[in-house]
């Protein structure tokens with residue numbers, strides 16, 4: 001067996017010994033991460049309350065990877081339920097924690113729900129990790145912790161700004177909880193600060209499944225093109241940017257999913273340099289709303305019906321990542337282009353809407 005295949009086989013064998021708990025693993029980013037984990041030989045337990053997804057995602061993951069993950073329908077904010085989960089799966093070797101509510105606007109209307117759901121879930125998971133001597137956790141954080149950075153691109157040393165929403169604040173508080181936890185226990189953390197994940201797996205069998213009217217730009221674009229929404233409202237074109245619309249660092253969800261597997265392996269191989277590490281997971285490129293629309297029209301061949309309206313409360317003007325630390329320290333780099341992102345999002349929407 002030639003060396004490269006042998007190396008792959010050996011690393012696959014090692015991963016088969018590792019059972020990973022993926023909380024929120026039926027969600028948009030979670031499901032794509034489960035695909036990458038299973039393709040890398042890990043055994044996966046998905047714990048999800050399906051509040052923002054549906055159970056057929058589990059079957060879709062099985063079809064893509066030829067392996068069905070274990071699925072536990074649980075609400076991790078419930079202490080007793082979480083305890084039973086860890087007792088049942090006491091052979092878990094690591095956790096990837098996605099489970100949280102993440103709609104910025106909704107969090108302003110329901111702050112108590114957001115703090116309770118997002119923070120109680122995390123606290124319950126951490127308590128049980130300590131109880132079962134499970135050390136590694138990869139945490140789903142967000143670039144929202146930076147607010148509107150004073151300098152761009154933003155790196156991990158950039159000071160955190162007061163959060164613009166209870167959602168963003170719950171991520172900041174969560175990072176503080178994790179940091180304190182590493183000082184008092186043997187828990188190790190890698191916190192991945194996502195920028196704007198969009199797109200879908202090339203099989204178009206999993207993707208973003210917004211419930212109700214989408215908050216985020218990409219699903220609103222694809223639903224407009226599919227005729228589900230009448231038109232896209234572009235929230236403001238009077239910002240201090242080249243075309244007046246907000247700029248974000250859009251990253252393909254598969255690139256983001258792969259970053260989780262790299263972070264997990266870093267911890268399983270004891271390569272961490274600190275007990276808690278933070279990484280910006282972005283492409284390093286910023287695109288405006290109008291540039292995303294232009295890319296979508298090009299890749300989908302669909303003319304998008306949109307109008308410019310007033311600004312959306314809470315929006316920051318522009319942010320994009322300096323991904324150098326993740327590129328050099330993790331050895332991970334986003335590979336997919338904006339066109340690949342918008343095309344994959346459209347292919348997924350066509351599948352959802354049964355458009356040929």
Ligand code: WQD
Pocket residue numbers: 102103104141142143144194195196197215216217218220232233234235236246247248289312315
């Ligand atoms: C992007 C741009 C809008 C909808 C999201 C998540 C947040 C975090 C980061 C994970 C903005 C504009 C949008 C629409 C529009 N992710 N827009 N019309 O606000 O950057 O934050 O990613 O932690 O949880 O919410 O993403 O897609 O909502 O907006 O013009 O109908 O698109 O103004 O400039 P955002 P978004």
